[in-house]
Amino acid sequence: MKYKVKLPYFEGPLDLLLFFIKRDELNIYDIPIAKITKDFLEYIQLMQMLDLEIASEFIVMASTLMQIKAKMLLPKPNVENEEEEEDPRAELVKQLLEYKKFKELAGEFEKMEDEASKIYYRGYFKHDARDYYDENETYEFLKDVSLFDLLTAFKKAFENASEKEVHEIEVQNYKVEDEIENIINRLKIKSRFSFSEFFEEYHEKIRIIVAFLAILELARLKKIKISQQDTFGEIFIERAFEEQERYAANAI
Amino acid sequence: MENLKSIIEAIIFASDVPLSLKQLKEIINEPNKPFTKNGDQTKISEQDIKNAIDELNREYTERGSAFRIIEIAEGYQFATLPEFARWVGKLFKERTKKKLSQPALETLAIIAYKQPISKPEIEAIRGVNVDHIIKTLLEKKLITIVGRADTLGRPLLYGTTKEFLKYFGLKSLSELPKPTEIEEIMQEDDEKINSYIEVTEDEREKIPKKNGK
Amino acid sequence: MENLKSIIEAIIFASDVPLSLKQLKEIINEPNKPFTKNGDQTKISEQDIKNAIDELNREYTERGSAFRIIEIAEGYQFATLPEFARWVGKLFKERTKKKLSQPALETLAIIAYKQPISKPEIEAIRGVNVDHIIKTLLEKKLITIVGRADTLGRPLLYGTTKEFLKYFGLKSLSELPKPTEIEEIMQEDDEKINSYIEVTEDEREKIPKKNGK
Numbered sequence: 001m002k003y004k005v006k007l008p009y010f011e012g013p014l015d016l017l018l019f020f021i022k023r024d025e026l027n028i029y030d031i032p033i034a035k036i037t038k039d040f041l042e043y044i045q046l047m048q049m050l051d052l053e054i055a056s057e058f059i060v061m062a063s064t065l066m067q068i069k070a071k072m073l074l075p076k077p078n079v080e081n082e083e084e085e086e087d088p089r090a091e092l093v094k095q096l097l098e099y100k101k102f103k104e105l106a107g108e109f110e111k112m113e114d115e116a117s118k119i120y121y122r123g124y125f126k127h128d129a130r131d132y133y134d135e136n137e138t139y140e141f142l143k144d145v146s147l148f149d150l151l152t153a154f155k156k157a158f159e160n161a162s163e164k165e166v167h168e169i170e171v172q173n174y175k176v177e178d179e180i181e182n183i184i185n186r187l188k189i190k191s192r193f194s195f196s197e198f199f200e201e202y203h204e205k206i207r208i209i210v211a212f213l214a215i216l217e218l219a220r221l222k223k224i225k226i227s228q229q230d231t232f233g234e235i236f237i238e239r240a241f242e243e244q245e246r247y248a249a250n251a252i
Numbered sequence: 253m254e255n256l257k258s259i260i261e262a263i264i265f266a267s268d269v270p271l272s273l274k275q276l277k278e279i280i281n282e283p284n285k286p287f288t289k290n291g292d293q294t295k296i297s298e299q300d301i302k303n304a305i306d307e308l309n310r311e312y313t314e315r316g317s318a319f320r321i322i323e324i325a326e327g328y329q330f331a332t333l334p335e336f337a338r339w340v341g342k343l344f345k346e347r348t349k350k351k352l353s354q355p356a357l358e359t360l361a362i363i364a365y366k367q368p369i370s371k372p373e374i375e376a377i378r379g380v381n382v383d384h385i386i387k388t389l390l391e392k393k394l395i396t397i398v399g400r401a402d403t404l405g406r407p408l409l410y411g412t413t414k415e416f417l418k419y420f421g422l423k424s425l426s427e428l429p430k431p432t433e434i435e436e437i438m439q440e441d442d443e444k445i446n447s448y449i450e451v452t453e454d455e456r457e458k459i460p461k462k463n464g465k
Numbered sequence: 466m467e468n469l470k471s472i473i474e475a476i477i478f479a480s481d482v483p484l485s486l487k488q489l490k491e492i493i494n495e496p497n498k499p500f501t502k503n504g505d506q507t508k509i510s511e512q513d514i515k516n517a518i519d520e521l522n523r524e525y526t527e528r529g530s531a532f533r534i535i536e537i538a539e540g541y542q543f544a545t546l547p548e549f550a551r552w553v554g555k556l557f558k559e560r561t562k563k564k565l566s567q568p569a570l571e572t573l574a575i576i577a578y579k580q581p582i583s584k585p586e587i588e589a590i591r592g593v594n595v596d597h598i599i600k601t602l603l604e605k606k607l608i609t610i611v612g613r614a615d616t617l618g619r620p621l622l623y624g625t626t627k628e629f630l631k632y633f634g635l636k637s638l639s640e641l642p643k644p645t646e647i648e649e650i651m652q653e654d655d656e657k658i659n660s661y662i663e664v665t666e667d668e669r670e671k672i673p674k675k676n677g678k
Contacts, residue, residue, distance in 0.1 A: 011567065011568055011571065011591065011592075011593060012591060012592040012593030013592050013593075014591070014592040015592075055593065055594075057592055057593050057594070061592070095590075095592070098590055099590060099591065099592065101644055102571055102574045102575050102578075102590060102591075102644075103571060104644075105571075105574040105578070105642065105644055106567060106570035106571040106573075106574045108574075108642045109565075109570045109573060109574055109577075109633060110564075110565075110570055112633040112634055112635070112642075113564060113565060113570075113632065113633055114564075115547070115634055116631075116632060116633055116634030117550075117564075118547035118550035119535070119544045119545060119546075119547060119550075119634060120262070120265075120266035120544065120545045120549075120550070120553045121266070121481070121542060121543065121544050121545075122265055122266065122330065122478070122481065122543050123265075123266050123267050123268035123269075124267060124268050124269060124270065124329050124330070125479060125481055126329075127322060127324065127329060127331040128331050128332045128340055128478075128479045129331065129332050129333060129334040129335075129336055129337035129340055129479075130337050130340040130341040130343075130344050130479070146420075146606065146609045146610070146626075148429075148603045148604075148609060148610055149357060151361065151429050151431070151433075154358070154361035154362065154364075154365055154431065155431070156358060255529070257529075258529055258530065258531040258549070259531070259549065259552045261530065261531040261532070262531035262532065262545045262546075262549035262552055262553050263549075263552055263553055263555075263556055265531065265532055265543075265545060266545055266553045266556060267556055279552070279555050279556060280552075282555055311528060315524060315528065316468075316471055317471065317474065318471040318472070318474040318475035318478060319474070319475070319478050330478075332475045332478055332479045333475070336471070336472065336475035336476075336479075339472050339475055339476050339492065339493075340475055340476060340479040342476075342492045342495055343476050343479060343480055343484075343492055344479075346488070346491070346492060347482075421611060421612065422612065423612065426613075427612055427613045429610055429621055433621060
């Protein structure tokens with residue numbers, strides 16, 4: 001059940017508490033615990049009325065607040081001990097201050113994000129002069145790889161593998177030459193297309209493989225360029241043969 | 253100082269595709285806050301743009317700059333001069349040395365998690381021949397031969413190296429995230445933090461599974 | 466004309482990532498055909514490179530160029546000046562720049578200042594589950610897994626990346642805005658309170674001790 005109700009949204013119980021403190025101009029070091037507990041519970045009730053799912057953190061906080069409230073109501077123990085007696089609210093106050101600090105920093109981050117977004121870097125490098133740039137390394141020309149990428153790759157490899165087991169492959173007679181011609185023809189119409197766009201119309205695995213081989217062959221012959229902008233990003237096939245060459249390309 | 257010349261310089265510089273005079277003209281004359289010459293709403297012509305590009309290139313030449321705006325079939329773009337190819341080439345060589353392709357990465361991941369593992373076993377998982385990739389990974393010293401399997405044909409077994417740990421900043425193999433951990437990270441649906449509202453509502457509706465293992 | 470300045474200009478111009486002085490030095494001094502000053506095999510120092518970059522930037526300023534070599538994410542890269550954002554922005558109109566959500570910013574701030582930090586620790590500060598956000602930040606490469614904590618359960622530890630620095634326009638982590646320490650927040654608030662209300666000695670004692678354990 002997903003209700004899209006525009007209720008003032010809070011990141012979590014701490015955010016909600018900070019809201020009450022700000023709204024009512026409360027002293028964060030001397031939180032009127034009874035009042036704030038009441039407000040907090042009312043908010044939860046409102047969420048319930050609206051049939052919104054209440055994150056368990058809110059429930060946990062509600063019980064914490066009630067515990068603090070109960071402790072505050074207890075008569076103070078003997079006076080000599082008072083110095084060592086910690087205010088039941090101390091832990092919560094500490095947590096609120098810590099959270100408040102990062103909430104404010106997030107505001108700073110937002111400003112930095114804004115400023116940085118006004119800066120643009122160079123966007124196109126295709127015709128930069130570079131010698132001993134090995135064409136075979138094109139596939140290797142990717143961005144830095146993180147551990148997260150490694151894990152994602154692992155997951156992907158296994159997902160693909162299990163898929164393979166499920167589907168029966170109907171053997172068809174596809175030829176790499178036919179696919180090469182098909183790709184060349186498509187590149188005449190559009191000089192660049194993405195992998196996913198290209199494979200959209202291919203449904204049989206064997207044909208995808210044949211088409212893929214065709215792409216590799218074309219790349220080897222330097223008739224096409226294969227490029228990728230981000231790791232795991234879309235891969236593009238680009239025409240690398242010139243206008244006059246296009247007719248000759250048919251003859252491959 | 254905003255003037256036509258620097259604006260054109262900025263646009264061509266940042267564009268991720270070559271731009272034609274027509275495209276440049278459209279961007280500059282765009283109805284929403286177009287460029288104005290001396291407070292004048294005169295439209296900028298393609299010739300004006302062409303002149304500005306020529307002027308920029310003249311300045312680059314005078315300054316002995318390493319780049320120019322070049323014209324190719326699709327339009328104008330920046331490029332470094334051929335005489336610097338040797339240096340730019342070094343840059344790319346440095347960078348490509350460190351890179352791993354997606355297939356290489358997948359293979360490396362399989363080896364990392366399943367080591368010691370033989371080539372036939374890797375191929376059974378990946379469904380393709382991995383000869384070339386194994387060779388590359390060996391060359392990059394990310395994997396090494398750790399023995400032979402007892403199975404038929406006694407194929408070589410591969411495992412990861414110290415270099416591998418270094419590459420990923422790990423102290424030991426035990427620091428590798430477990431596949432189950434990635435499951436946890438990845439279990440969330442594909443909804444991403446794209447729009448503020450979407451996320452907040454989505455998150456609000458989500459019951460955390462913090463203690464729920 | 467090959468001179469150190471133009472070579473540095475060419476290398477930085479041709480790179481799509483920031484290059485550190487160290488990287489630049491390595492490329493320029495590479496044993497295979499290194500740069501030579503007047504036929505002399507003098508090694509180029511990082512300071513030489515830094516000087517050349519400064520000199521280049523001076524020239525760009527003089528010329529009224531739309532870009533500069535900026536120091537970003539522990540390196541140097543060409544970038545347009547902010548005042549051209551209006552024009553370059555038109556180029557990328559369709560793909561409106563996506564901004565991070567409030568929860569993502571908060572989480573990122575915690576990771577940036579407390580790194581390396583585990584998910585449970587982040588959740589303790591934010592008071593909510595952060596699975597979803599961690600996943601998104603990992604995907605955006607703003608954070609990365611940097612190891613494992615030695616604490617119970619050996620949770621994964623997260624830290625920020627170079628992408629993070631670039632995204633927020635920072636040269637290095639040391640440029641992060643200084644957080645107002647809790648102590649300071651307390652002081653400020655105390656001062657505020659004191660200036661508004663007369664607090665009796667009695668009431669004053671109710672205020673929990675700052676380091677109160």
